[in-house]
Amino acid sequence: HVQLVESGGEPVQAGGSLRLSCAASGFTFSSYFMTWARQAPGKGLESVSSIYSDAGKTEYADSVKGRFTISRDNAKNTVYLQMDNLNSDDTALCYCVGDAWTWWGQGTQVTVS
Numbered sequence: 001h002v003q004l005v006e007s008g009g010e011p012v013q014a015g016g017s018l019r020l021s022c023a024a025s026g027f028t029f030s031s032y033f034m035t036w037a038r039q040a041p042g043k044g045l046e047s048v049s050s051i052y053s054d055a056g057k058t059e060y061a062d063s064v065k066g067r068f069t070i071s072r073d074n075a076k077n078t079v080y081l082q083m084d085n086l087n088s089d090d091t092a093l094c095y096c097v098g099d100a101w102t103w104w105g106q107g108t109q110v111t112v113s
Contacts, residue, residue, distance in 0.1 A: 002026035002103045004096045009108030012086055016112070020081040022096030022105060030054075030074035032099045036081045038092035038110075048094070049081060063089070086112045 008020040020036065035050040049070040050059045058070050069082040079096060091112050096105040 002098065004098055004103055004105035006094065006096045006105045006108040009094060009110045011111045011113065014087050014112055016086050017082070017084045018086065018110060020083065020094055020096075020108060020110075022079045024077045024079070024096075024098065027098070027103070029077040034072060034079045035097040035101070036070060036079070036094060037097050038090075038094045040089070040092040043092075046092075051079065083110070086110075088112050 003025045005023045006020060008018055010018065012018055031053050033050060033052055036048045037045055038048050039045050046061060048061050048064055049068055051070045051072050055072050060068060067083065067085045070080065071082070072079040081094070083090065090110060092110055093107040094110050095107045097103065
């Protein structure tokens with residue numbers, strides 16, 4: 001069955017960096033569009049960044065452009081989100097999502113103070 005397991009979320013000070021990872025299994029990872037999404041306390045779900053199957057195209061929310069970088073390693077079935085220059089608005093539960101909102105991980109918490 002499909003599994004998406006996120007890791008890398010932790011408390012960090014403003015201005016700091018984190019790298020989130022999402023290990024995928026149960027499907028042909030290299031064929032699928034992947035997304036990082038987040039939900040901040042009291043706010044709705046936000047699509048943060050997406051990457052096409054061949055990593056040839058990436059997309060970012062305006063709120064993270066220039067600070068976050070999405071990447072993937074199809075040989076390792078893993079998608080990453082490098083998060084730099086974090087601020088308190090980035091505090092959220094971050095989810096790895098596969099195939100345009102079909103498959104979801106359990107989330108990893110990012111807390112910026």
